[in-house]
Amino acid sequence: MSKIIVRGGRTLKGTVRVHGAKNSVLPILAASLLAEQGSSVIHDVPALDDVTNILQVLAALGVYAQHQDDSVKLNAESLTSWEAPYELVRKMRASFLVMGPLLARVGKVRISLPGGCAIGTRPIDQHLKGFEAMGAEIGFGQGSIEATVNGKLRGARIYLDIASVGATENIMMAAATADGTTIIENAAKEPEIVDLANFLNAMGAKVRGAGTGIIRIEGVERLHAAEHQVIPDRVEAGTYMIAAAITGGDVYVDGAIRDHLGPIIAKLEEMGVQVECDENGIRVCALKPLRAVDVKTLPYPGFPTDMQAQMMTLLLVADGTSIVTETVFENRFMHVDELIKMGAEIKVDGRTAIVTGGTKLSGASVCATDLRAGAALICAALAADGNTEVGGLHHIERGYVNIVNKLAGLGAEIYRAPSPEDVIKESEKAALQPDNLMKQFEQRAAASAEVVIRNIQPTLA
Ligand SMILES: CC(=O)N[C@H]1[C@@H](OP(=O)(O)OP(=O)(O)OC[C@H]2O[C@@H](n3ccc(=O)[nH]c3=O)[C@H](O)[C@@H]2O)O[C@H](CO)[C@@H](O)[C@@H]1O
Numbered sequence: 406m407s408k409i410i411v412r413g414g415r416t417l418k419g420t421v422r423v424h425g426a427k428n429s430v431l432p433i434l435a436a437s438l439l440a441e442q443g444s445s446v447i448h449d450v451p452a453l454d455d456v457t458n459i460l461q462v463l464a465a466l467g468v469y470a471q472h473q474d475d476s477v478k479l480n481a482e483s484l485t486s487w488e489a490p491y492e493l494v495r496k497m498r499a500s501f502l503v504m505g506p507l508l509a510r511v512g513k514v515r516i517s518l519p520g521g522c523a524i525g526t527r528p529i530d531q532h533l534k535g536f537e538a539m540g541a542e543i544g545f546g547q548g549s550i551e552a553t554v555n556g557k558l559r560g561a562r563i564y565l566d567i568a569s570v571g572a573t574e575n576i577m578m579a580a581a582t583a584d585g586t587t588i589i590e591n592a593a594k595e596p597e598i599v600d601l602a603n604f605l606n607a608m609g610a611k612v613r614g615a616g617t618g619i620i621r622i623e624g625v626e627r628l629h630a631a632e633h634q635v636i637p638d639r640v641e642a643g644t645y646m647i648a649a650a651i652t653g654g655d656v657y658v659d660g661a662i663r664d665h666l667g668p669i670i671a672k673l674e675e676m677g678v679q680v681e682c683d684e685n686g687i688r689v690c691a692l693k694p695l696r697a698v699d700v701k702t703l704p705y706p707g708f709p710t711d712m713q714a715q716m717m718t719l720l721l722v723a724d725g726t727s728i729v730t731e732t733v734f735e736n737r738f739m740h741v742d743e744l745i746k747m748g749a750e751i752k753v754d755g756r757t758a759i760v761t762g763g764t765k766l767s768g769a770s771v772c773a774t775d776l777r778a779g780a781a782l783i784c785a786a787l788a789a790d791g792n793t794e795v796g797g798l799h800h801i802e803r804g805y806v807n808i809v810n811k812l813a814g815l816g817a818e819i820y821r822a823p824s825p826e827d828v829i830k831e832s833e834k835a836a837l838q839p840d841n842l843m844k845q846f847e848q849r850a851a852a853s854a855e856v857v858i859r860n861i862q863p864t865l866a
């Protein structure tokens with residue numbers, strides 16, 4: 406198993422750049438399915454496992470994708486399938502975001518039910534309620550959902566029981582080319598919803614009100630390809646802000662957007678961390694002892710659940726006791742047991758964790774149980790005495806581009822120790838690179854030429 410190894414105690418200093426937002430790029434790539442004409446170009450696409458995965462799902466549906474640096478060009482003019490392969494959907498819940506665009510574009514979709522995962526059961530009833538209200542017929546069988554619509558989807562008024570990010574996105578995409586107007590009430594307000602709406606509008610859609618609780622989508626005849634720059638990742642930015650604060654450091658997070666990080670900034674300031682924002686990024690400086698604060702996760706603009714685990718690690722080094730309440734997912738305290746291995750004092754009671762600050766953290770062998778739990782363990786390791794080995798890297802690599810290099814660039818003592826299987830996988834991957842394939846071909850050609858010459862020479866002699 407590959408591991409990240411951190412020797413704690415270094416103060417982080419310098420500048421770190423934030424990549425494009427995972428949670429924006431996934432629905433935006435799914436939305437590219439809606440373009441009947443031309444090639445969409447998406448900029449600042451982070452090189453994450455989740456991105457590779459959704460691109461594979463799109464490829465299986467007939468989308469032709471080309472990478473250039475951190476941009477991706479996608480042509481969805483000729484779709485070839487309406488079935489998202491089980492093997493790919495199983496790997497990533499967000500694959501479910503192709504359901505809305507496929508229903509709109511092809512009128513038919515088969516996709517496996519996304520399972521629950523470490524952080525909660527994560528049902529999809531609100532997505533399906535929206536599609537049904539728009540005229541789709543939904544059937545279940547053998548772990549899959551099949552949805553069909555007779556003719557076109559129809560605009561509808563849809564009240565979401567929960568302001569679900571994924572359901573809001575899926576319904577927005579389905580509604581973009583529906584007959585008539587769709588109104589989503591109690592819609593999610595996250596910045597990623599606004600980013601998706603901007604992309605859809607650039608494709609010719611008429612989406613109004615994204616970022617508020619009521620989104621109005623006037624269906625248009627068809628959508629075309631568009632160019633779009635993904636917003637910076639607020640969770641990645643927030644994670645580096647916490648990493649800076651937990652080491653008493655001074656870090657400029659290049660690309661972080663103040664308006665997307667309101668609750669993180671507010672909590673850091675309540676704790677006594679100095680935060681300065683300008684139009685290009687956010688500087689975090691934590692020189693004084695930190696104060697304990699209470700944190701409750703809520704849908705945007707509340708404190709993001711995706712920052713709860715990282716924030717909890719910062720509370721461990723503050724003076725006093727803090728209460729952390731998780732209201733979005735029912736099982737998102739999996740990092741607590743791992744933090745306890747590092748000497749943390751945390752008591753969990755249902756959806757509340759009582760965090761005793763000021764206890765000394767020490768290095769241990771721990772494992773990421775989900776993406777943000779992994780980020781939190783790395784933050785804790787930066788502040789701990791001695792070496793920490795963090796396993797479960799496949800979770801972390803879903804959401805952080807080059808986390809090891811970025812932290813090392815800020816002065817952390819951190820490296821990635823690959824497993825023997827990883828070394829083999831890397832050499833297999835390298836062998837498949839076009840340059841290396843050509844070299845292998847040339848080597849084989851030279852070797853066989855040598856054999857031929859050796860075989861021929863005695864005859865000639
Ligand atoms: C790829 C992506 O963007 N992922 C983010 C998205 O996930 P995702 O879109 O899956 O999260 P949702 O907003 O849908 O989920 C919020 C809550 O609603 C519940 N729910 C959701 C849908 C539904 O049909 N029924 C239902 O009960 C979920 O179980 C959860 O308890 O928003 C979450 C909440 O900010 C973030 O943690 C994830 O990082």
Ligand SMILES: C=C(OP(=O)(O)O)C(=O)O
Pocket residue numbers: 428498499711776777804
């Ligand atoms: C929970 C997360 O992502 P996903 O919805 O893709 O599982 C996350 O980004 O923290």
